[in-house]
Amino acid sequence: MGIVLDEVRWGMIGCGAVTERKSAPAFNKIEHSRLVAVMGRDAGKAADYAARHGVPRWYADAEALMADPEVNAIYVATPPSSHAEYAVLALQAGKPVYVEKPMACRYAECQAMNQAASAAGLPLFVAYYRRALPYFLQVKALLDAASIGSILAVNVRLVQSPRPADRNPNSLPWRVNPAVAGGGYFFDLACHSLDLLDFLLGAIVDAQGCAENRGGLYPAEDTVAASFKFASGALGTGFWTFAATDAGRSDSVEILGTAGTIRFSTFAFTPIELETPTGTQRYLPPNPENIQFHLIAAIVAELRGQGRSPSNGTSAAKTNWVMDCIIGVGHESKFAGLG
Incomplete structure (x- = not known):
């Protein structure tokens, strides 16, 4: 511009x-x-x-x-x-x-x-900002080098327990007020994973899901299941819940290809794993202080x-479109462009 x-x-x-x-x-x-x-x-x-x-x-x-x-x-x-x-x-x-x-x-x-x-x-x-972090650029480099062949599918999973503030109905965080946040922690956290998938694998063009409040602690959804499709034809699934116990906590992304698998996390920054028939390689680039x-x-x-910049209004709007489709807000589930 x-x-x-x-x-x-x-x-x-x-x-x-x-x-x-x-x-x-x-x-x-x-x-x-x-x-x-x-x-x-x-x-x-x-x-x-x-x-x-x-x-x-x-x-x-x-x-x-x-x-x-x-x-x-x-x-x-x-x-x-x-x-x-x-x-x-x-x-x-x-x-x-x-x-x-x-x-x-x-x-x-x-x-x-x-x-x-x-x-x-x-x-x-x-x-x-994950689009510019060395950790996720390493994942992108592995994908761009076709380290796991053609992409078949991806699975995202984030399981967390309620935070102490979530249990106080008189002083709930704004992040679980749909009028302020758009939804609950799904909107606050899952957006990072969904935006990353657009960056790593290309546009999601078809998305749907189910969203429920299972914990009963606040008005927003706390458990979401989704399925989606990329422009390439690769398929995806996602599961997010913020109502589990600490024992069930998990944070994982798994990308399955015709020649191997890449595993990493969105928030925990666990070692990136590249698994192919020749063995498993691990990578852990450092994060900046800020x-x-x-x-x-x-x-x-x-x-x-x-x-x-790798992140702009055009790329970010697509992530909002995907989230709206997953929770069932007012759009056709097949992406027709940014308009």
Whole structure:
């Protein structure tokens, strides 16, 4: 898109837990990138965040931050229900946007965000940072080298137990409030796995599933089963539950090919296993201190006209489409394009 920045000066909307270590510190570690302003609805918290992280300015109003002439790119780090609103406003203000994942609560909101980016002639990026992590790039390298032949199928499994906060009906986390998060932990966590599959294996073009609340702790779904099909013809299944006991915890992705199998995890970063008739090889590339570092570096490079981010509004919207199909929200199960 039509923008090239000499230096990327970030304004951050939202200063919650995700920004403390995963993202915000990386903005100042990357050459030609600085975090120059933060915004939080609670002025006291925004001021405290700015003081603790050495950010020059803070705001309690998002539009005031967007209007700051020192800010030339916006990072939206709020819950999903406000992603579309803030992203569209920032794009209309003439500033490229990096938004947390999932891109929005619903696929229709993602479409509106992409339309705003197109109208403004500006890029829109989404925080699917696993696309830039060495761990998952190793998996992609094995697949690109046809290490396991043609892909037949993939199986994703994530089993977790309820968190202590999930058991307090008077103070539930926003991540289990569908009005704020789009759904429950499925939307918060499964989106990473589904986006990775798009990155590793290509587009999912057909998806369906069943979603239920089996634990009864909060309004959102806590158990989801899905089946899907890739454009290549490969098939996939997924199972996610957040209502199990600790004894049943698991985190695995298995990709089955005509000549072998690759196994890895989405969150635990267990050793990647490549199993073929000649034996098993294991790989474990290290993660950066700030987990979003590599993706943010790629975004900065693109904004400076020197590279391309692997995650953007177009790729991320597809993940929302898949999740909507799996939980049965308002779409045909066969993908007809981003529109």
